[in-house]
Amino acid sequence: MMVFISGGVRSGKSKVAEGYARKLAIPEFSLHYIATASADDDEMKQRIIHHQKRREKQPIQWATWEQPVCLDQLVGSFTKEDVVLLDCLTNWLANELFRDDSWKEEKLCFRKAAYMWETLERLAGACKALIIVSNELFCGGVPADIGTYHYMKMLGWLHQQIVAEAEVAVLVQHGLATVKKGELF
Numbered sequence: 001m002m003v004f005i006s007g008g009v010r011s012g013k014s015k016v017a018e019g020y021a022r023k024l025a026i027p028e029f030s031l032h033y034i035a036t037a038s039a040d041d042d043e044m045k046q047r048i049i050h051h052q053k054r055r056e057k058q059p060i061q062w063a064t065w066e067q068p069v070c071l072d073q074l075v076g077s078f079t080k081e082d083v084v085l086l087d088c089l090t091n092w093l094a095n096e097l098f099r100d101d102s103w104k105e106e107k108l109c110f111r112k113a114a115y116m117w118e119t120l121e122r123l124a125g126a127c128k129a130l131i132i133v134s135n136e137l138f139c140g141g142v143p144a145d146i147g148t149y150h151y152m153k154m155l156g157w158l159h160q161q162i163v164a165e166a167e168v169a170v171l172v173q174h175g176l177a178t179v180k181k182g183e184l185f
Contacts, residue, residue, distance in 0.1 A: 001124065001128065001129040001130070001167050001168075002120070002124045002129075002130050002132065002162065002165055002166040002167060003017075003020065003129060003130070003131040003132065003166055003167065003168040003169075003170070004132050004134070004159075004162045004163055004166040004168070004169045004170070005017045005020070005131060005132070005133050005134075005169075005170045005172060005177075006133070006134045006135065006136050006159070006169075006170070006171055006172070007135070007136055007171060007172030007173055008135065008136055008173065009135060011172045011173055011174065011175070012172050012174070012175035012176075013133050013135075013172040014051060014087055014088075014133055015054070015175070016170065016172050016175075016177045017085055017087065017131050017133045018054070018058070018085065020131060020184060020185075021083050021085045021129070021131050022058065022060055023185060024083045024128065024129050024131075025060060025083040026060070028081065029081050029082060029083050029128055030063065030079075030081055030082045030083070031060055031061070031062045031063065031082075031083050031085070032062065032063045032064075032065060032077075032078060032082050032083070032084045032085070032127075033062045033063070033064045033065065033084075033085050033087065034065045034067055034071065034074065034084060034085065034086045034087065035048070035051075035064060035065065035066050035067070035087060036067065036068050036071075036086070036087065036088060036089075036091040036092040036095060037068070037087075037088070037091045038068045038091075038095065051087070052064075065077070068091070068092070068095040069092070069095045069096055069099060071086070071092065071116075071119050071123070072115070072118075072119045072122065074123070075119070075122045075123055075126050076126070078123070078126045078127040079126070079127065080126075080127065080128055081128060082126075082127040082128060083127065083128055083129045083131070084123060084127045084129070084130050084131065085131045085133065086120075086123070086130065086131065086132050086133065087133040088132075088133040088134055088135065089116075089132055089133065089134035089135075089155070089158060089159075089162075090134050090135040090137065090155060092116065093112075093113070093116065093151065093154060093155055093158065094151065096112045096115075096116060097109060097112055097147075097150070097151055097154065098147070098151075103146075103147045103150050103151065104146065104147070104150075106150055106153075109150045109151075109153070109154050110154070110157075112154070113154040113157055113158055116158060117158060117161050117162075120132065120161075120162065121165070124165075132162055132166075134155070134158075134159065134162075136171070137152060137155065138152070138156065163180075163181065166181065166182070167181075167182045168181060168182035168183065168184060169181035169182065170184055
Protein backbone atom coordinates (compact mmCIF):
# COMPACT_ATOMS: atom_id res chain seq x y z
CA MET A 1 0.00 0.00 0.00
CA MET A 2 1.27 3.46 -0.91
CA VAL A 3 -0.06 6.66 0.70
CA PHE A 4 0.89 10.19 -0.39
CA ILE A 5 0.51 13.13 2.01
CA SER A 6 1.53 16.58 0.81
CA GLY A 7 1.14 20.16 1.91
CA GLY A 8 2.97 23.41 2.37
CA VAL A 9 5.82 23.98 4.79
CA ARG A 10 4.55 23.58 8.37
CA SER A 11 1.05 22.72 7.18
CA GLY A 12 0.75 19.79 9.60
CA LYS A 13 1.40 17.09 7.00
CA SER A 14 3.91 15.16 9.15
CA LYS A 15 1.49 15.11 12.08
CA VAL A 16 -1.31 13.82 9.83
CA ALA A 17 1.04 11.20 8.36
CA GLU A 18 2.15 10.03 11.81
CA GLY A 19 -1.48 9.73 12.94
CA TYR A 20 -2.39 7.68 9.88
CA ALA A 21 0.67 5.46 10.36
CA ARG A 22 -0.32 4.79 13.98
CA LYS A 23 -3.85 3.81 12.94
CA LEU A 24 -2.49 1.43 10.30
CA ALA A 25 0.02 -0.08 12.75
CA ILE A 26 -2.36 -0.83 15.63
CA PRO A 27 -2.30 -3.42 17.09
CA GLU A 28 0.24 -5.79 15.56
CA PHE A 29 2.41 -3.86 13.13
CA SER A 30 5.74 -2.07 13.61
CA LEU A 31 6.27 1.63 12.89
CA HIS A 32 9.33 2.86 11.01
CA TYR A 33 10.30 6.46 10.28
CA ILE A 34 12.71 7.24 7.44
CA ALA A 35 14.11 10.71 8.12
CA THR A 36 15.70 12.30 5.05
CA ALA A 37 16.52 15.71 6.51
CA SER A 38 20.06 16.77 7.30
CA ALA A 39 20.64 19.07 10.28
CA ASP A 40 22.62 21.59 8.25
CA ASP A 41 21.46 24.75 10.04
CA ASP A 42 19.85 25.80 13.31
CA GLU A 43 16.32 25.99 11.89
CA MET A 44 16.52 22.44 10.50
CA LYS A 45 18.00 21.18 13.77
CA GLN A 46 15.03 22.65 15.64
CA ARG A 47 12.52 21.12 13.19
CA ILE A 48 14.16 17.70 13.55
CA ILE A 49 14.07 17.96 17.35
CA HIS A 50 10.39 18.99 17.21
CA HIS A 51 9.52 15.94 15.08
CA GLN A 52 11.53 13.62 17.34
CA LYS A 53 9.86 14.92 20.51
CA ARG A 54 6.39 14.52 18.97
CA ARG A 55 7.12 10.88 18.11
CA GLU A 56 8.61 10.22 21.57
CA LYS A 57 5.31 11.29 23.18
CA GLN A 58 3.31 8.77 21.17
CA PRO A 59 2.22 5.48 22.78
CA ILE A 60 3.75 3.38 19.99
CA GLN A 61 7.54 3.22 19.56
CA TRP A 62 9.02 4.28 16.21
CA ALA A 63 12.17 2.76 14.73
CA THR A 64 13.96 5.72 13.12
CA TRP A 65 16.22 5.45 10.08
CA GLU A 66 18.34 8.57 9.43
CA GLN A 67 18.91 8.20 5.69
CA PRO A 68 19.31 11.40 3.63
CA VAL A 69 20.35 9.51 0.44
CA CYS A 70 20.47 5.97 -0.98
CA LEU A 71 17.13 4.83 0.45
CA ASP A 72 17.37 1.71 -1.71
CA GLN A 73 19.74 0.38 0.97
CA LEU A 74 16.78 0.17 3.38
CA VAL A 75 14.47 -2.03 1.27
CA GLY A 76 15.60 -5.27 2.93
CA SER A 77 15.07 -3.79 6.40
CA PHE A 78 11.27 -4.01 6.30
CA THR A 79 8.66 -6.77 6.36
CA LYS A 80 4.96 -7.02 5.54
CA GLU A 81 4.30 -6.30 9.23
CA ASP A 82 5.83 -2.83 8.99
CA VAL A 83 4.27 0.58 8.38
CA VAL A 84 6.94 2.91 6.98
CA LEU A 85 6.70 6.70 6.98
CA LEU A 86 9.13 8.53 4.67
CA ASP A 87 9.52 12.17 5.71
CA CYS A 88 10.14 13.74 3.31
CA LEU A 89 10.39 13.30 -0.45
CA THR A 90 11.38 16.94 -1.03
CA ASN A 91 14.46 16.65 1.20
CA TRP A 92 15.40 13.29 -0.27
CA LEU A 93 15.21 14.66 -3.84
CA ALA A 94 17.33 17.69 -2.91
CA ASN A 95 19.87 15.45 -1.19
CA GLU A 96 20.12 13.16 -4.22
CA LEU A 97 20.25 15.90 -6.89
CA PHE A 98 22.58 18.34 -5.19
CA ARG A 99 25.14 15.97 -3.65
CA ASP A 100 26.91 15.94 -7.03
CA ASP A 101 26.48 17.79 -10.33
CA SER A 102 23.37 15.83 -11.41
CA TRP A 103 21.22 18.94 -11.13
CA LYS A 104 23.05 20.55 -14.07
CA GLU A 105 21.74 18.14 -16.72
CA GLU A 106 18.09 17.23 -17.14
CA LYS A 107 18.95 13.69 -18.29
CA LEU A 108 20.90 13.06 -15.08
CA CYS A 109 18.06 14.54 -13.04
CA PHE A 110 15.60 12.13 -14.65
CA ARG A 111 17.93 9.22 -13.87
CA LYS A 112 17.95 10.22 -10.20
CA ALA A 113 14.17 10.68 -10.17
CA ALA A 114 13.68 7.30 -11.87
CA TYR A 115 15.95 5.67 -9.27
CA MET A 116 13.89 7.31 -6.53
CA TRP A 117 10.60 6.14 -8.04
CA GLU A 118 11.93 2.59 -8.37
CA THR A 119 13.08 2.72 -4.75
CA LEU A 120 9.65 3.92 -3.61
CA GLU A 121 7.99 1.05 -5.46
CA ARG A 122 10.38 -1.43 -3.86
CA LEU A 123 9.85 0.05 -0.39
CA ALA A 124 6.07 -0.10 -0.83
CA GLY A 125 6.33 -3.73 -1.92
CA ALA A 126 8.43 -4.65 1.10
CA CYS A 127 6.08 -3.37 3.82
CA LYS A 128 2.41 -3.24 4.77
CA ALA A 129 2.19 0.47 3.98
CA LEU A 130 4.56 3.17 2.77
CA ILE A 131 3.44 6.69 3.69
CA ILE A 132 5.27 9.35 1.69
CA VAL A 133 5.31 12.95 2.93
CA SER A 134 6.16 15.75 0.50
CA ASN A 135 5.91 19.51 0.15
CA GLU A 136 3.69 21.37 -2.29
CA LEU A 137 6.01 23.87 -3.94
CA PHE A 138 4.25 24.57 -7.22
CA CYS A 139 2.42 27.87 -6.68
CA GLY A 140 5.39 30.19 -7.08
CA GLY A 141 5.84 30.17 -10.85
CA VAL A 142 8.73 28.92 -12.94
CA PRO A 143 12.13 29.18 -11.21
CA ALA A 144 14.77 31.30 -12.93
CA ASP A 145 17.84 29.20 -12.11
CA ILE A 146 18.42 25.83 -13.77
CA GLY A 147 19.04 23.88 -10.55
CA THR A 148 15.73 24.89 -9.00
CA TYR A 149 13.95 24.40 -12.32
CA HIS A 150 15.23 20.82 -12.65
CA TYR A 151 14.44 20.13 -8.99
CA MET A 152 10.84 21.35 -9.38
CA LYS A 153 10.39 19.41 -12.61
CA MET A 154 11.61 16.17 -10.99
CA LEU A 155 9.50 16.74 -7.88
CA GLY A 156 6.41 17.28 -10.03
CA TRP A 157 7.16 14.13 -12.00
CA LEU A 158 7.63 12.11 -8.79
CA HIS A 159 4.39 13.47 -7.33
CA GLN A 160 2.50 12.38 -10.45
CA GLN A 161 4.01 8.88 -10.38
CA ILE A 162 3.23 8.47 -6.69
CA VAL A 163 -0.35 9.74 -6.87
CA ALA A 164 -1.07 7.51 -9.88
CA GLU A 165 -0.01 4.42 -7.88
CA ALA A 166 -1.07 5.43 -4.37
CA GLU A 167 -4.23 4.05 -2.82
CA VAL A 168 -4.58 7.27 -0.82
CA ALA A 169 -3.53 10.85 -1.64
CA VAL A 170 -4.07 13.67 0.86
CA LEU A 171 -3.45 17.43 0.80
CA VAL A 172 -2.89 19.05 4.21
CA GLN A 173 -3.53 22.76 4.70
CA HIS A 174 -3.58 24.51 8.09
CA GLY A 175 -3.57 21.13 9.84
CA LEU A 176 -6.65 19.92 7.96
CA ALA A 177 -6.43 16.88 5.71
CA THR A 178 -8.36 16.89 2.43
CA VAL A 179 -8.50 13.48 0.77
CA LYS A 180 -7.88 13.74 -2.98
CA LYS A 181 -7.85 9.99 -3.70
CA GLY A 182 -9.07 6.96 -1.74
CA GLU A 183 -10.05 7.06 1.94
CA LEU A 184 -7.86 8.24 4.81
CA PHE A 185 -9.68 6.46 7.67
